[in-house]
Amino acid sequence: MSNHIYQSKAMPPTLISAERWLRWVGLGAVLGTLAVVLWGVWRGMRRPFGRKIGNEPSVLRTPASYLLTILGYFGMCYRLWRPLPLAFSQPARAFSLFLGSLLYFPGLALVLWGRLTLGQMYNVSSSMGAQLYTDQRLITHGPFAYVRHPMYLGLWFVGVGGLLLYRTWTFVFLLLQLPAMFMRAWREEQVLAAEFGQQWQTYCEQTPAWLPRLFRS
Numbered sequence: 726m727s728n729h730i731y732q733s734k735a736m737p738p739t740l741i742s743a744e745r746w747l748r749w750v751g752l753g754a755v756l757g758t759l760a761v762v763l764w765g766v767w768r769g770m771r772r773p774f775g776r777k778i779g780n781e782p783s784v785l786r787t788p789a790s791y792l793l794t795i796l797g798y799f800g801m802c803y804r805l806w807r808p809l810p811l812a813f814s815q816p817a818r819a820f821s822l823f824l825g826s827l828l829y830f831p832g833l834a835l836v837l838w839g840r841l842t843l844g845q846m847y848n849v850s851s852s853m854g855a856q857l858y859t860d861q862r863l864i865t866h867g868p869f870a871y872v873r874h875p876m877y878l879g880l881w882f883v884g885v886g887g888l889l890l891y892r893t894w895t896f897v898f899l900l901l902q903l904p905a906m907f908m909r910a911w912r913e914e915q916v917l918a919a920e921f922g923q924q925w926q927t928y929c930e931q932t933p934a935w936l937p938r939l940f941r942s
Contacts, residue, residue, distance in 0.1 A: 736815055736818065737815070740815065740818065740819055740822070743822065744818075744822050747822065747826055747890065748890065751826075751829055751830070751887070751890060751891075754830065754833050755833060758833050758836055758837045758840075761837060761840055761841070762836070762840055765840055765843070765847040766791060766847075769845075769847060769848050769849070769858075770786070772845070772858050772859075773858065773859045774786075774856050774857070774858060774859065775856070775857045775858050775859040775860075775861055775920075776856070776857045776861075776916055776919060776920050777854060777855070777856040777857070777916065778854055778855055778856075778912060778915045778916040778919060779851075779853050779854020779855060779912050779915075779916075780853055780854060781851055781853040781854030781855075781856075782853075785851065785853075801898060802895045802898065802899070803895075805894040805895040805897075806893050806894070806895050807893060807894050808892060808893055809892045809894060809897070811892055821889045821890070821892070822890065824886075824889055825886045825887070825888070825889030825890030825891075826886065826890060827886070828882045828883075828885050828886030828889070829882065829883055829886030829887050829889075829890050830886070831879075831882060832878075832879040832881070832882025832883035832884075832886055833879065833883055834879070835868060835875050835876070835878060835879030835882065836875075836876050836879035836880060836883065838867060838868050838875065838879075839867070839868050839869070839875040839876035839879065840876065842864060842866065842867030842868060842869060843864055845858075846858065846861060846862055846864055850912050851909060851912070852905050852908035852909055853912075854912055855909070855912040855913045855915070855916045856916065857916055857917075861920060863917065863920075863921050863924060863925065863928065865928055865932070869932070870932065871932070871937040871938075872932065872933055872934065872935055872936065872937050873910075873928070873929065873932050873933070873934045873935075874906075874910045874913075874935060877906045877909070877910055877935075880903065880906065881903055881906075884896060884899045884900045884903055885900070887899070888900060910934070914934075
């Protein structure tokens with residue numbers, strides 16, 4: 726503990742100020758993005774559902790279930806908001822701040838871009854199943870023209886970048902949840918393939934799932 730305090734005091738004021746400022750800006754950015762995402766979840770609950778795949782219980786899509794999940798998830802994040810036992814040198818701390826910001830903020834932007842592009846088509850899935858709306862449309866523009874799962878890719882950036890920027894146990898917890906997104910993405914692709922058939926297959930042939938092509942034909 727004393728070693729951590731000593732290293733913090735040894736840091737130049739400009740680095741400490743930049744770190745504090747970026748962390749506060751990052752907090753505001755993530756809260757704003759979450760507000761937009763949760764607004765989409767709430768609006769989606771009021772729309773009629775269509776095709777479904779998987780064995781997800783219907784009770785998981787009730788307002789009470791969403792509320793309990795959100796409270797439990799953010800309660801855990803709050804309890805884990807404790808610094809990791811890491812003591813960085815000045816160059817390592819500056820590099821962590823730079824690289825973390827380079828991943829964290831573009832990741833949030835990608836999540837927000839994907840959410841706004843989906844508009845009324847936004848819905849949440851789980852590793853147990855995915856469900857579409859009765860008037861579901863296949864969205865292939867915006868970030869979906871480059872990768873099929875831009876919001877999940879953005880969350881990976883946020884998780885890794887946040888760990889470097891904030892260095893708390895909360896982001897370790899978040900990173901441990903991210904592998905489940907591969908299962909969620911697989912469920913979503915299943916239901917979209919069943920709904921859109923050849924249109925979905927053509928889209929998959931033209932658009933990679935996770936990593937955008939450097940050169941598009």
